[in-house]
Amino acid sequence: DTGVSQNPRHKITKRGQNVTFRCDPISEHNRLYWYRQTLGQGPEFLTYFQNEAQLEKSRLLSDRFSAERPKGSFSTLEIQRTEQGDSAMYLCASRDGGANEQFFGPGTRLTVL
Amino acid sequence: QKEVEQDPGPLSVPEGAIVSLNCTYSNSAFQYFMWYRQYSRKGPELLMYTYSSGNKEDGRFTAQVDKSSKYISLFIRDSQPSDSATYLCAMNTGFQKLVFGTGTRLLVSP
Numbered sequence: 090d091t092g093v094s095q096n097p098r099h100k101i102t103k104r105g106q107n108v109t110f111r112c113d114p115i116s117e118h119n120r121l122y123w124y125r126q127t128l129g130q131g132p133e134f135l136t137y138f139q140n141e142a143q144l145e146k147s148r149l150l151s152d153r154f155s156a157e158r159p160k161g162s163f164s165t166l167e168i169q170r171t172e173q174g175d176s177a178m179y180l181c182a183s184r185d186g187g188a189n190e191q192f193f194g195p196g197t198r199l200t201v202l
Numbered sequence: 203q204k205e206v207e208q209d210p211g212p213l214s215v216p217e218g219a220i221v222s223l224n225c226t227y228s229n230s231a232f233q234y235f236m237w238y239r240q241y242s243r244k245g246p247e248l249l250m251y252t253y254s255s256g257n258k259e260d261g262r263f264t265a266q267v268d269k270s271s272k273y274i275s276l277f278i279r280d281s282q283p284s285d286s287a288t289y290l291c292a293m294n295t296g297f298q299k300l301v302f303g304t305g306t307r308l309l310v311s312p
Contacts, residue, residue: 093245122299129210131290131302132246145299180245182300189234189297193245 091115093194095181101200102171109167110197114183121164122191123156124180125149132180138164139186171201205229208291208303217312221278225291225303228272232293232301235267237276240288240305249289250276281310 094113102108114121119140124132135154137145140161150156153171158164168175178198182191208225215221223237234253238246250265252258252274258265264277274293278285288305 095245124300129304131206131208131292131304132300133302134299137299178243189294190236190248190251191300192248193238195245196243198243 093181093183093192095179095194095197097197098195099198099200101202103202104173105170107167107169108171108199109165110179110199112164112166112181112183112194114163114181115185115192117185118183118192119161119186120184121158122182122184123164123166124182124193126178126180126196127176135166135179168199171199173201175199176201203228204304205301206291206293206303209306210304212307212309214309214311215281217281217283217310219281219310221281221285221308221310223276223278223289223291223306223308225274226272227274227293227301229295229301230269230272231295233296234294235265235274236292236300237263237265238290238292238302240290242287246290278308281308283310283312286310 121138123135126132138158153169178196180196182193184191237250240246255269262279266275290305291303292300
């Protein structure tokens, strides 16, 4: 049994660079969520996919952020022109369509220098 | 004001103590309540999931929901050093994004 996986686990980049993270949900989970967590805070919702359709985006998701789930399986989150304020843990969660419980991956920790 | 309030702690207890963790919320539409455990630099792990008001027990963990007071609790009996982690409450209206508290850091000393 494989849970939610995320890659890379850690990413260090310089301000202004673009970064891309990948999330592989639990197989057959057609709902996928991205959250962002900063130090000392709980995760905050970024965006939500049902299959390949992006159904909801938070106002936290500025135009420098883009997320895709092209075949309804894995998802990518890209941040363009990174800023120091983007430093955070980026978490992916998935759930089955008939259930409410969300299961999280290990996260990708981004550090922007 | 945040939708979900949670004392960040840290909460320090000796091994074997009963731990009480709490959250309050403001949105009366929340129906589903969850507790996640998060170890340092790891993703959140789902511990307890409850719907509406009442109690739910799972081993050493008991979750309570009081919707009339907009107050939820997680009790840990016979706490162990391995329980040392951050505990996050989360909730939603059902099949939607989760709204989290800030998390309470728990330290259980041997």
